[in-house]
Amino acid sequence: MWIAHDGSCRMSGFLRGLSGRATIVAAVAALVAGVTAAQASAASTATPDGGGGPSSAGCAERVNNTARKLVPCIRTEDLWHHMRVFQAIANANPGPDGHPSRNSGEPGYKASADYVAKVMRQAGYDVKIQTYKFFYFAYTALPVFSEVSPTAHNYTVVTDWNPGQATGSTTAALQPAGGIVIPPAPAPSSASGCTASDFTGFVPGRVALIQRGTCPFGVKVQNAQTAGATGVVIFNEGNPGRTAVLNGSLTDAAGNRIVPTIPVSFTSFATGQDLLGQYTTAIQGGTALPVLNLAVKAVVNPNADDYNVIADSKGGDPNHVVVVDAHLDAIYGAGMLDNASGSATILDIAQMMHKVKPRNKLRFIWFGGEELGLLGSTFYVNNLTPTELSKIGYDLDADVTATPNYVVGVLDPAGVDLFSRTVSTQFPPQVYEPSKVARDQGIGYFTSIGKKNILFSPVGTDAFSFNQAGIPASGVLTGQDCCKLQSDVDLFGGSLGNFEGTVPGTDGGCVDNPFRWCDNLANNDPKVMTFVSRGFATMVVDMAFDTSVLSSGGKVAAKTARPAAQAGTGTLTR
Numbered sequence: 001m002w003i004a005h006d007g008s009c010r011m012s013g014f015l016r017g018l019s020g021r022a023t024i025v026a027a028v029a030a031l032v033a034g035v036t037a038a039q040a041s042a043a044s045t046a047t048p049d050g051g052g053g054p055s056s057a058g059c060a061e062r063v064n065n066t067a068r069k070l071v072p073c074i075r076t077e078d079l080w081h082h083m084r085v086f087q088a089i090a091n092a093n094p095g096p097d098g099h100p101s102r103n104s105g106e107p108g109y110k111a112s113a114d115y116v117a118k119v120m121r122q123a124g125y126d127v128k129i130q131t132y133k134f135f136y137f138a139y140t141a142l143p144v145f146s147e148v149s150p151t152a153h154n155y156t157v158v159t160d161w162n163p164g165q166a167t168g169s170t171t172a173a174l175q176p177a178g179g180i181v182i183p184p185a186p187a188p189s190s191a192s193g194c195t196a197s198d199f200t201g202f203v204p205g206r207v208a209l210i211q212r213g214t215c216p217f218g219v220k221v222q223n224a225q226t227a228g229a230t231g232v233v234i235f236n237e238g239n240p241g242r243t244a245v246l247n248g249s250l251t252d253a254a255g256n257r258i259v260p261t262i263p264v265s266f267t268s269f270a271t272g273q274d275l276l277g278q279y280t281t282a283i284q285g286g287t288a289l290p291v292l293n294l295a296v297k298a299v300v301n302p303n304a305d306d307y308n309v310i311a312d313s314k315g316g317d318p319n320h321v322v323v324v325d326a327h328l329d330a331i332y333g334a335g336m337l338d339n340a341s342g343s344a345t346i347l348d349i350a351q352m353m354h355k356v357k358p359r360n361k362l363r364f365i366w367f368g369g370e371e372l373g374l375l376g377s378t379f380y381v382n383n384l385t386p387t388e389l390s391k392i393g394y395d396l397d398a399d400v401t402a403t404p405n406y407v408v409g410v411l412d413p414a415g416v417d418l419f420s421r422t423v424s425t426q427f428p429p430q431v432y433e434p435s436k437v438a439r440d441q442g443i444g445y446f447t448s449i450g451k452k453n454i455l456f457s458p459v460g461t462d463a464f465s466f467n468q469a470g471i472p473a474s475g476v477l478t479g480q481d482c483c484k485l486q487s488d489v490d491l492f493g494g495s496l497g498n499f500e501g502t503v504p505g506t507d508g509g510c511v512d513n514p515f516r517w518c519d520n521l522a523n524n525d526p527k528v529m530t531f532v533s534r535g536f537a538t539m540v541v542d543m544a545f546d547t548s549v550l551s552s553g554g555k556v557a558a559k560t561a562r563p564a565a566q567a568g569t570g571t572l573t574r
Contacts, residue, residue: 065356065545067445067538073352074537076530082344083336083402083529086112087521090334096138096299099517102330102340104369105136105304112328112340113307116347116366123354125311125364132379134369135257136304137165142515144169144295145233145265150278150288157515160271162247164217164264165257169295170230173288174279175206177224181213182276184238184269188213193220193234196227204228207292209275212237216574217266218250218258225262231294233265235272243269248572255573263294306368308376311350316361320550321391322543323363323471324349325377325462326398327370333517337510337524338480339370342398345533349540358544360393367462370399371512377462381469389469393550394543396438397463397475398536400511402529405484405494408453409477410442411435411463415455419483425459427467434472434549438539442476445538449531452491472549476536478528480511 054062059073086102093108095101102108113129120127143163147153148171155161177199179192190213192198202208208224210232217234224232236246246266250258278290309328326342329335343366350364369375381389397411409418413427413435427435439455446453456477458464463473479488484496510518543549 059352061355063355063357064352065358065541067541070349070352070537070541071445071534074348074530074534076526078348078351079344079529079533080526082347083340083521083524085115086340086344087334087336089115090330090336096140100334100520102328102335103138103333104134104306104329104372104375105301106138109329109368110307112343113309113366113368116309116328116343117311119347120309120311120350120364123351124314125350125354126314127309127311130308130310130380131305132308132368132376133303134306134372134375136301137259137298139163139296139298141295141297143263143297144293145267146293147275148291148293150282150290155265155267155271158513159245161245161265161267162514163296164221164232164234164248164250164260164266165298166221166250166260166262166264166296167298167300168231168260168262169297170207170263171291171293172205172207172230173203174209174233174275174290174292175202176209176276176279177202177211177220179213180209180211180276182238182273186239188237188239188242190214190237193223196223199223199227199229202227202229205230207231207233207294209272209279210234211272212242212246212574214574216251216253216255217248217264218252218260218573221250221260221262221264222252222258225260229262231263231265231292232260233267233272233275233292233294235267235275236269238269238273246572248574251573259300263296265294306376308368308380309366310380311364313353313356313358313362315357316544317359318361319391320360320393321363322358322360322540322546322550323365323392323395323466324398324540325365325367325395327368327376327462328366329368329371329376330519331371331512332514332519334520335371336521337402337519338400338512341400341402341524341529345398345401345529345536348533349537352537353541353544356541356544360544360546360550362540362544363392370462374462374465377465381465389471392466392471394434394438394546395463395466395471395473395475396536396539396543397458397461397473398533399461399463399475399477400480401476401478401532401536402524402526403478403480404523404525404528405479406525406528406532407479407484407488407492408446408451408532408535409456409479410439410446410453411458411461411473411475411477412439412455413458413467413473415457417457417459418477418479419460421483421485423457425457425464431467431470431472435467435474437472437546437549438474438543441539441542442474442535445535451531454488454491474539476532476539478532
């Protein structure tokens with residue numbers, strides 16, 4: 001699930017020793033090599049989830065062409081096997097920050113893509129890997145922001161400040177830029193740091209203190225660096241709604257991404273006001289200026305490779321394609337809930353349907369770069385020819401399927417956004433009406449097992465890329481630790497808010513939170529994963545034979561070329 005992180009798209013930590021890595025590499029190699037054999041050799045007496053039913057081996061050998069056949073073949077043990085492999089891959093491939101990782105642009109993501117491709121080829125699908133380029137930025141050490149003197153104080157990353165996507169380190173005296181408005185006006189008015197004149201008299205080598213307002217953050221930093229600043233602290237402006245800790249993207253006046261070679265800190269109005277007060281007191285009293293230490297260490301690759309894994313069923317009408325997708329990439333570590341869970345869900349469903357001859361061609365896709373802004377799905381959709389696009393009649397998206405503190409979310413273009421709980425996007429009837437078909441299939445299954453549901457917008461998921469292209473879509477989403485409301489607790493039980501991994505707990509949330517590395521295997525509930533995957537399997541097998549949306553008469557249901565729809569998850573740039 002993509003959250004707009006305002007440009008802060010990686011975490012940090014410390015590098016691991018190589019001796020432990022060799023052992024982990026051997027372990028994951030054994031897991032990956034043995035996945036198909038392990039499933040094929042499952043005991044014939046094995047039963048799904050403790051009940052009577054077909055074994056894994058029996059399921060793999062029969063034609064699961066109806067929900068009645070397919071659903072009992074979606075088994076906890078098979079889903080969890082894939083999850084264990086993804087965790088082992090992450091463990092074997094620490095990112096530049098030294099933590100287990102399956103993030104786009106890193107070896108753990110490529111190993112995940114290779115694993116999925118291998119399993120799908122062994123299951124008889126036609127597999128290709130689509131490569132695209134993207135901007136890669138990764139911290140290599142925990143960013144540092146502290147006051148050295150006159151009062152020693154360490155600022156806690158995320159809680160007190162956020163690093164900008166920049167590199168460099170400095171220990172230097174503080175100096176404010178011109179244009180700071182204190183006290184702040186009722187409405188945004190500060191243009192601090194937006195022009196070169198705001199740095200008249202600035203002493204080269206110092207750290208610039210700049211207030212948010214008017215122009216892009218990157219412009220402020222460029223002006224500061226030109227004036228000789230060795231670091232920048234940008235604090236929130238202080239108007240209503242603009243007081244908390246910032247997290248911003250660095251772009252120039254034309255909106256182009258920049259990566260300054262001096263460290264950048266985004267912080268709250270309160271912190272900025274305090275630093276400004278210390279500076280003013282020092283100037284008035286003739287005492288030493290406050291001295292700050294800033295360090296942001298990172299690796300940057302503006303032209304990194306990323307991958308989509310695309311696997312087509314052998315059978316099915318190629319003029320009527322149902323895309324079944326999940327994003328394979330993680331962010332901030334192993335990404336086992338978001339979204340190894342969804343990736344394992346569609347991988348298991350594909351394996352259990354490998355003998356099915358669908359009416360409509362099934363195209364299973366594992367997208368990269370979702371956590372960085374739907375990069376993989378956007379690239380895929382935008383690079384289809386008009387003819388290729390016209391053949392895709394539906395999309396089904398599995399984005400997070402195993403949340404312990406879960407909700408049963410079903411994607412609906414008219415649903416509320418997961419985070420804001422408001423409807424931020426509207427689609428025309430050509431998209432919305434057909435989307436209700438699979439939506440209602442999923443709701444029907446969940447109702448049949450006594451589960452209520454909530455309708456979520458596709459905003460923030462790869463389904464949104466398809467909806468924007470005029471393609472109807474639905475899917476499942478079990479929520480994240482950030483935002484379980486009392487109304488959700490009333491429907492689904494569980495606890496309010498940030499308790500993922502330990503329910504209840506105090507970890508502050510494991511999913512998509514920067515500089516935490518706790519979205520590991522234990523952050524998933526296998527029971528939730530099983531019933532949600534079964535609901536999603538119902539949607540997949542029903543759409544594989546659908547003729548109400550994907551017409552049997554040679555035409556896909558009417559779609560608009562690209563409806564006017566905008567997500568409410570833009571990046572903070574100023």
